[in-house]
Amino acid sequence: MKTAIKLACAFGALVLSSELADAETRIGVTMTSFNNPFLTILMNGMRDQAAQMKDVSLQMEDANLDVSRQINQVQNFIASGVDAIIVNAIDGEMSPTITKMVHSAGIPLIYVNHPPADLESLPEKAVFVGSNELDSGTMETQAVCKLMGGKGKAFVMMGPLENIAARVRTDDIHNVLKSDACKGITVIDEKVANWSRGEAVDLMNNWMTSGQTFDAVIANNDEMAIGAIQAMKAAGMDMKKVVVAGIDATPDGLSAMKAGDLDVTVFQNASKQGAVSVESAAKLAKGEKVDSKLWVPFELVTPENMEKYARK
Template sequence: MKHRLRFASLALSMTLASGAAMADVKIGVSMSQFDDTYLTYLRESMNERAKSNPEGVQLQFEDARADVVKQLSQVENFISQKVDAIVVNPVDTAATRKITEAAVKAGIPLVYVNRRPDDEKLPLGVATVASKDMEAGQMQMEYLAKKMGGKGDIVILLGDLANNATTNRTKGVKEVLAKYPDIKVDQEQTGIWLRDKGMTLTNDWLTQGRKFDAVISNNDEMAIGAAMALKQAGIEPGTVLIAGVDGTPDGVRAVEKGELAVTVFQDAKGQAYGSVDTALKMINKEPVEQAVWVPFQLITKDNAKDFK
């Protein structure tokens, strides 16, 4: 069975509510930005899940364009339109309080997807569907540490510093590094999740004459950018080990080709289906888990074909 289907059980455990109550349901969805590769898969899967409901669920997607103020305005517009529920992929996980307060005050169910707000305790009427990012960092670093024989120099490509996914994935990496004192971090800089930024940073490090044995990237896009920079520099694929996170189609192909040593699968479909299902259950006033966690899975060359 393909691994990307493994979370069918999650979807089945949160079955869509049926009956007249679900007819013409409207859910407002604010995405932090449309031009993010992983979030595109997330958005497409949310739309797919909504369309699978025979009673009619309409998703109204809005692009916050990485702007906190714009995202709050979008949520306020959803509230004024009296949508049945709101789903938010936050721009800044430390700046969600006003969004939460506005939705709760209006009595509209709110689901945060993919990125959990920094607030440790969320009020009733608010749920999250995400993955535990620290585990992704732990998984990729543990795999590379063993491949490196427990010694060497690494560089870290950080995601957007406004997202706790960046903080937590990197924290997971460093927790593992604490067990390997002979692995040193030479550089860490933000590539804000982008392939071209990952490529530019890696190229800069090579131009500066820096030597490193591995690149730890907070996502696949930056990891692929790093692989491209190394290839342009004439460095044979696999000479420098590269690790990503997300398990996007491009990331999986890069693992198959040996351009990435490993990536960690973040289940976009599991998160997307979970967010829509949770919103519908909340609309119907059915019990829900306030925090739904979708597990990560390690992808290596040995099992990459299972994630295609």
């Protein structure tokens, strides 16, 4: 009888051990918004990577641009006992609050795409996966400057000011325009359009109604650049006479470039960022070490090389 009990216990232990070995790594993901073409690519990169790994499951939540909602989603992930949390932060300035909560719970944390305010002081088991924004707006504006011959007037469309990427990209623009080669270009106005195509249409219409002459529109992302293009084309403007630039090289952005409307964009490999974030989350959940910053390089895209990116 005792022997039978011992065998049963041993068998039970083996079954439990097997179940633990086969158990999924559960990762909670909170996204700024599901209604954004670039972030859709980012999410697809996550899903593809999780599918390849087979032992990883994702629980994706839409914060819908609501900071309080995003914090609640993180709290719910912690309460449900996920193995890792991925955050595409709405407001970088709120990231220290999220970092503290997740770190206190002993759960690995991965910020993806939108840099956290505490990037330089992330604790152990917290990492950032993204692209260095010092390169994005710099590449974009240097290309615009070249197309403009270093002189002219430009409008600047910005992402939300609480977003670190938007602020850095805008700073990049101004830093390039201070250089000797580009100081002949004047920014006549800059306003927030919140990464949104629709808001960019309205903003561009307001600028055109003001009667100011301009030679370029430099946008923090492709969606706003496309909105500007739509407004200008609706007003009958000749797109050959204005330089339009964005960032992200989204499929819609590349289509606008192919049509001859978008002159410059910068490829940000959203799919790769998504894949690396899931891969890093799984590694950290298993106790493996991961670098605190994982950079996916930006790449300049112009009509001359756009076909290469259309395939990505």
